[in-house]
Amino acid sequence: MAEKSFKYVIVGGGVAGGYAAREFVKQGVKPGELAIISKEAVAPYERPALSKAYLFPEGAARLPGFHVCVGSGGERLLPEWYAEKGISLILSTEIVKADLASKTLVSAAGESFKYETLVIATGSTVLKLSDFGVQGADSKNIFYLREIDDADKLVEALKAKKNGKAVIVGGGYIGLELSAVMRLNNIEVSMVYPEPWCMPRLFTEGIAAFYEDYYKNKGVNIIKGTVAVGFDTHPNGEVKEVKLKDGRVLEADLVVVGVGARPLTTLFKGQVEEEKGGIKTDAFFKTSVPDVYAVGDVATFPMKMYGDIRRVEHVDHSRKSAEQAVKAIFASEQGKSVDEYDYLPYFYSRAFDLSWQFYGDNVGETVLFGDADPNSATHKFGTYWIKDGKIVGAFLESGSPEENKAIAKVAKVQPVASLDQLAQEGLSFASKI
Template sequence: MAEKHFKYVILGGGVAAGYAAREFAKLGLHAGELAIISKEAVAPYERPALSKGYLFPEGFARLPGFHVCVGSGGERLLHEWYTEKGIELFLNTEIVKVDLASKTLISASGTTFKFGVLLIATGSTVIRLSDFGVQGADANNILYLREIDDADKLVAAIQAKKKGKAVIVGGGYIGLELGAAMRINNFDVTMVYPEPWCMPRLFTSGIAAFYEGYYANKGIKIIKGTVAVGFDADTEGNVKAVHLKDGRVLDADIVVVGVGGRPLTTLVKGQVEEEKGGIKTDGFFRTSVPGVYAIGDVATFPLKLYNELRRVEHVDHARKSAEQAVKHIKATEEGKEIEEYDYLPYFYSRSFDLSWQFYGDNVGDTVMFGDTNPVSPKPKFGSYWIKDGKLIGAFLEGGSPEENKAIAKAARLQPPVHSADELAKDGLTFACKI
């Protein structure tokens, strides 16, 4: 069988892979040194577009429009860019075996890839209802969203079932963004989730109340505190109803499931140290195996700001961890040192006319400020998280770029908070004065 040798190999073709490739090219790369191996059919792209612009009925996003690195304001890396830089893209290529000790990867077609340095950028995969044995979960039009193929299936279903009934299973990021996208496509939308409010991993009940009210005003029905336990299909195998644990049955032409993901570490299980569900790394994204790095969703890394190990599933971290790892690889070759990764957790979302950003950590007591009325023409509000007398997290809906920068700075610097009442009164001004 064919054997290919590369100085550097990136396993995975998502956001982290694209940003790592750009960093390699920036820091100096000879033709034929780097290979990216991806099971997807296209060059790395900005995944957040899939739950936003890709699904909009007008002015929608399509490739090549959102290849990396446009998501951070950089150059769009088309297929030709990789060719120009002498980077080999192996697309539609699934790796079935990894042997870190012998620095070998083997593809489903039997090709062997030998590497000097490996960057594991395999990302996450969606959790499927069929994983839990939910009855009827394999019916047609029960859809998930992770890759462009998933988005294409969803677009086809939206066009085939125009103005039909959509049930969104899950109340997290994907659930909220897809609920909005389906409503914009004139579907009758019902969201179902087991928690007492949406986005419970980040939102407080106060923040969630605003978004649930806003969605209700847009005509989206929300059912909380229960889960989907089964599905009915018609004679052609298409989903037609969702059975809920509380006994209710919902008609459905499309079901979109967003109940979380899990990091793809199967290929290296038992060969590398793991922690908190991911591959354990240091502040340079080195794993326990020399010459092997892990970046993006799969890495559990030291979060310096809070002095703990953490795994972060977000596009911002995927980009920055990729750049950090490559900087370290190149610095090591030159006998130089770089600073350890010092990441400020950052999350954001856009749906309808809303746009929020969050920085820092969401633990401790909370103080809300601003206009939280879901029927306001231009709602603008936020929340601070306070722990041990310091501000450590900040959330803002409807902020300007300058205001978002201000809350980021506040979360990074962790200024003292002497009075929660004063903080509530100052609101956004507190962060803007820092």
């Protein structure tokens, strides 16, 4: 097969790949210079839609509605956009070998791609129960959600199992968002997770108590402190029951698993420096190999605000790191410089009629403020994290755009405050900063 050559190649067609492409165009990339190689069959899209509006029973989101960059209020980049800009969008193409020394990528079909500068935007892949040797984990109707193909299969199952029973394995983002969307589809839901409360990596016990009670009020059966250890099937191979470690058995017409993800770095093992499970980069997302950048979920980068290095799995960082890397690529070509990446961690989620945002770092002591009664009509509440006398993190449920901006500012500025003061003033403290 003929070898294809490009000045720039983005490997990975997820959120980071799409936002990088937009920044390449802003920076003046010439037609024919850039290629995006993606194993997915569609142009880059906003992945968060898959666990939310894509699964709605009515008015569901569908492509081309949520191609990047609509998630951040930008222009929607349809497949035609790439063609108009002279970008080669190479879809349904999985890269199976990367030789960074010879600047060559090889696809599963044996095609070779040469580059001068590479942007690694391979993202993450879901952890599967079969990875842990769980009995029956390959049964039919056990679903994972990462790509649009996964979501399409889940949509079909929801149609086939109307008013059926679902077991959601995991109490993180996927668990909470999928439990909500299943209830909207009138599916009976049990959510199972081993931790003492939901979303333990971020939520405090006080925050989690609100969501657990709210979900129970919506008909979600929450089972904590245990895990799925096996699945029984019908004669047709479809899942019938979920066996839990504590001995309970749950009926299930379908199962959705959300137990985490791991960054896709295998292609580059032994060729780039790695740290904390990701590819180590500097503040411009340059790796240890010249002309190779890594962005999004796969990058372990300096977190300037906190003086350490971290890997962040979230759409906001995927977008911003991609833009930073491309700016840095063009700056270095022109002998200019760009500012170091100075990222304020930001996470959010929406489910039912709830919407929360978190900024900063969830370390130190905490104070809960506001109306955290799940039966309340307003349920506006939040939490501050205080370390060394300063606010380092802030969480808010049901905030207005102005209030969300206020908690972001507090997490960025890190004002001095006491727990008593914050308990008394609550959200009004942030609004004054």
